[in-house]
Amino acid sequence: MTATPARRLTRVPRGGRYHEAVRPRLLPALLPLLLFPLGAAQTVATPILMPSVVARYPHDRAAFTEGFQYLGNGTLMESTGIEGQSGVRRVDLKSGKVLARVATPIATAFGEGVTALNGVAYHLTWEDGVAITFDAGTLKETGRYRYSGEGWGLTTDGKALIMSNGSSTLVWRDPKTFRVTRSVQVTDAGQPVKNLNELEFVQGNVYANVWLTDRIARIDPQTGKVTAWIDVAALTREASAAAVKAGRPLTFDDVPNGIAFVPERGTLLLTGKRWATVFEVKLPGVKPEVTAPTGQGRASH
Template sequence: MLLVLVVAGCDAADSGDGGAVAALDYRVVARFAHDPGAFTQGLAFADGALFEGTGEYGGSSLRRVALASGRVLQRHDLPEDLFGEGITPWGDRIVQLTWRARVGLIYDRATLTPVDRFTLPGEGWGITHDGRDWIISDGSAYLSVMDPERRVIRRRVLVRERGRPLRWLNELEYTPTGIWANVWRSDRLVRIDPASGAVTATLDLSALWPRAQRPPGADVLNGIAYAPEQDLLYVTGKRWPWLYALELVVASASTASQRK
């Protein structure tokens, strides 16, 4: 099913960190079925395959999913005492965080068989990587950069939006333009400069599936996957029936004025 939707944004504003915060717009390129029972905590592509991590005690899993149909092709269920969080591919592995157990899990990507685990310094929320290090969020305004071999924190980066620390950073996705992050309790994404921690762009997705249309149990937007060959962001939410492919665009003045 192909949809086209353009949502207008705002003019860029000074970030307070020497740069600008651009309010970006988006175009829905496609919409795909998604398991409405999946409490999505992580989303990622690896060699064209879509992987998803889900949460809740007794309901957490790691999955390989057919993008076109939303069908779960492979699944590994976590023990009932672990609450699954963000995921990221790492070579022939998948790394998955857990929430409060201070445990990270590593799987064989082909079979989803657990092969290793490691200790987290605190809560686990979101994880991505830059090709060298793992980048981890814990719900605070900091991103922790972890050495994947020694499993120790190299440094922490304070994330600031217009000069103020930004809390509730959740699911993460590294892209050529920066790290995209879900902001928990909202349907908003922010793009973060990985070196300075400055928020360089925001993306309001509250109109994607408006809260007034969501049934009881459907929660906020969560889950970001980047497809580099298409330069698209794929997003969904906790117990959402749809997964969306988005093209990011900059609104023209005429487009913005049509929505005033």
């Protein structure tokens, strides 16, 4: 999700001996029980995937990125946080130039995720409980919805909106009413995965930045199980080194946040809060596809 110096940070956070004569016969049979005692869960480690960088693009160092989505035709939609600096913008991917922008209409709000579906952009606020809609083309405000709890990340599967609130729960919302239609708890090896932040729906999976970490969870939306972890620590190190070289080191909350799917290339665009770079990466299991631009049918936070 988001972080400011005032934000709460409480979330940071053998076998036996056998007689030589019987060992050959007993050990193979007993080994499963030694490793997995009766009643214990026999879990398999969740795969860790390493992204491969194929391109780099400039990114506004002042952008405290909360939502990130590829609209097609080399254009991104991005939302930013921080009270008084929050807003939604369209950005040229190659140059990093801001093509259009609008401030979050509630002046005191901390802006959060954004996603576009059928020409409508939905923008969350952190603690105000208000989702604001804009015309995705003109960025003119078109309406508001109320919701309970915090707002963090937002994406869409092409039909419903999918939202995170900083917990381990993802909720699906009706884009016409913003009412919750279903929810799922995200778990890894049976344990809840908290601090789910910026989201992206990619080829049947939900990808989620985990706040204050260098990990992106790939989530099965039906079961909530994490099916893989994407390790972006190398990207964080590169972004941090560049910031130090420029004389503006990253702060503790300038963490990875921002996932956008480029369907025609089968790549992901990854960035972070106040990073100077957008990384285009290849990831195992993600393939190019022919589809409508995300801003028309599918989207991300």
